[in-house]
Amino acid sequence: MENLKSVIGEHPFMQGLDEHTLDTLVGCASNVRYNAGDYLARMGQPAEHFFIIRHGHVSLEINAGPRGIIGVHTVEAGDVLGWSWLIEPYKWHFDARAVELTRVIALNGECLRKKCEQDHDLGYALMKRVAQLMEQRLTATRMQLLDMYGTHV
Amino acid sequence: MAALTDPMLPRPFRIEKVTHETADTFTFELSQQQADGDGRFDFACGQFNMLYTFGTGEIPVSISGDPAKPQRLVHTIRAVGSVTRAMKKLKKGDTLGVRGPFGSAWPVQQAEGNDVIIIAGGIGLAPLRPAICSILQNREKYGHVALLYGARTPQDILFEKELREWRGRFDMQVMITVDHAVGTWKGNIGVVPDLIKRVKIDPDNTIAMVCGPEIMMRFCVIELHNRGMEHDTIFVSMERNMKCGIGLCGHCQYGPEFICKDGPVFPFSKIRTLFDIYEL
Numbered sequence: 001m002e003n004l005k006s007v008i009g010e011h012p013f014m015q016g017l018d019e020h021t022l023d024t025l026v027g028c029a030s031n032v033r034y035n036a037g038d039y040l041a042r043m044g045q046p047a048e049h050f051f052i053i054r055h056g057h058v059s060l061e062i063n064a065g066p067r068g069i070i071g072v073h074t075v076e077a078g079d080v081l082g083w084s085w086l087i088e089p090y091k092w093h094f095d096a097r098a099v100e101l102t103r104v105i106a107l108n109g110e111c112l113r114k115k116c117e118q119d120h121d122l123g124y125a126l127m128k129r130v131a132q133l134m135e136q137r138l139t140a141t142r143m144q145l146l147d148m149y150g151t152h153v
Numbered sequence: 154m155a156a157l158t159d160p161m162l163p164r165p166f167r168i169e170k171v172t173h174e175t176a177d178t179f180t181f182e183l184s185q186q187q188a189d190g191d192g193r194f195d196f197a198c199g200q201f202n203m204l205y206t207f208g209t210g211e212i213p214v215s216i217s218g219d220p221a222k223p224q225r226l227v228h229t230i231r232a233v234g235s236v237t238r239a240m241k242k243l244k245k246g247d248t249l250g251v252r253g254p255f256g257s258a259w260p261v262q263q264a265e266g267n268d269v270i271i272i273a274g275g276i277g278l279a280p281l282r283p284a285i286c287s288i289l290q291n292r293e294k295y296g297h298v299a300l301l302y303g304a305r306t307p308q309d310i311l312f313e314k315e316l317r318e319w320r321g322r323f324d325m326q327v328m329i330t331v332d333h334a335v336g337t338w339k340g341n342i343g344v345v346p347d348l349i350k351r352v353k354i355d356p357d358n359t360i361a362m363v364c365g366p367e368i369m370m371r372f373c374v375i376e377l378h379n380r381g382m383e384h385d386t387i388f389v390s391m392e393r394n395m396k397c398g399i400g401l402c403g404h405c406q407y408g409p410e411f412i413c414k415d416g417p418v419f420p421f422s423k424i425r426t427l428f429d430i431y432e433l
Binding site: 069071074099 | 275342368
């Protein structure tokens with residue numbers, strides 16, 4: 001458990017959290033490993049976890065029907081994956097596929113939500129971090145939408 | 154360097170080789186048809202030439218070749234307009250008119266003794282290629298060297314063979330990302346500014362060279378500045394409608410600067426206030 005706590009505490013997403021908060025998070029956390037090709041999340045399925053990537057590389061993908069599977073973002077060690085555990089209806093909007101052997105800390109969403117309801121300081125700390133992540137992803141998505149390298153540029 | 158007797162007079166160059174880089178981007182290797190000396194075409198990394206397609210028109214194109222190989226003038230061109238589409242139809246043995254080289258250069262010498270972070274987007278890798286070649290030829294003079302490159306899709310990645318070679322070196326960090334990908338791509342997906350967080354930056358001892366669409370450069374500069382880099386250590390290559398190439402006609406005027414003469418490479422500190430003016 002202590003090892004799990006230090007791994008969580010050293011992750012950039014969790015930096016600045018106090019000991020008590022880290023202890024709380026550890027209660028919802030487990031070490032998980034995914035082989036290349038395994039799915040961490042599937043579109044439309046319940047978002048039961050939030051992932052801290054320790055090692056490896058995960059592709060976020062959309063099934064675009066006739067256009068095939070389109071990769072829209074990748075996350076790797078140092079990143080986190082998923083905020084759907086925090087937002088109703090708690091379902092994934094993308095597939096998340098391990099591109100290579102990937103090791104993560106999986107935090108149980110339901111467990112985290114309960115603890116956030118009980119401890120609003122924890123909820124606020126996590127919400128602030130998720131909001132920052134959302135802002136970064138939104139900016140990146142807008143840049144992708146601009147099609148910067150298209151022929152109109 | 155061959156003396157520019159009249160900078161407005163194109164010199165004929167023969168196309169020696171055409172390489173198709175992607176569906177719409179190609180590289181010409183050119184040699185001087187009327188070499189008045191040893192046929193060398195010396196230039197500084199980051200400079201450009203005005204390339205003239207007879208009967209169609211003239212456009213500015215950055216030099217993408219290795220400065221250590223001045224016998225061949227190399228340009229990488231994307232077919233997006235009438236002149237470049239006409240160029241795409243040219244073959245080995247055809248002739249192009251060339252005026253130049255013009256403009257300012259990447260701070261390759263200034264960067265000696267420092268870490269270097271090179272950030273390219275799309276066709277923006279071409280103007281940076283001479284600087285990369287030069288830095289790698291004098292690798293011992295630099296600290297950590299990182300290349301961050303973004304393209305639209307995996308099919309739009311330029312200089313794939315060289316990128317593989319650079320990635321294989323132990324003395325250079327190379328990260329490539331694409332905006333989106335279908336199929337078997339196993340690399341990064343996302344935008345170039347997001348790669349910056351993955352590079353160790355010593356802000357007091359780093360020079361950044363950035364080339365790509367303006368919106369990409371804007372976000373890269375913000376990210377580099379957030380990482381502690383000062384604006385005078387971040388260099389960008391600007392693009393405007395260049396015509397004469399020597400600061401006379403005014404087509405490429407950018408506030409008090411002429412992109413063709415004072416640029417295209419600027420320290421960001423010099424153009425920072427202009428960058429935020431929508432009309433420019």
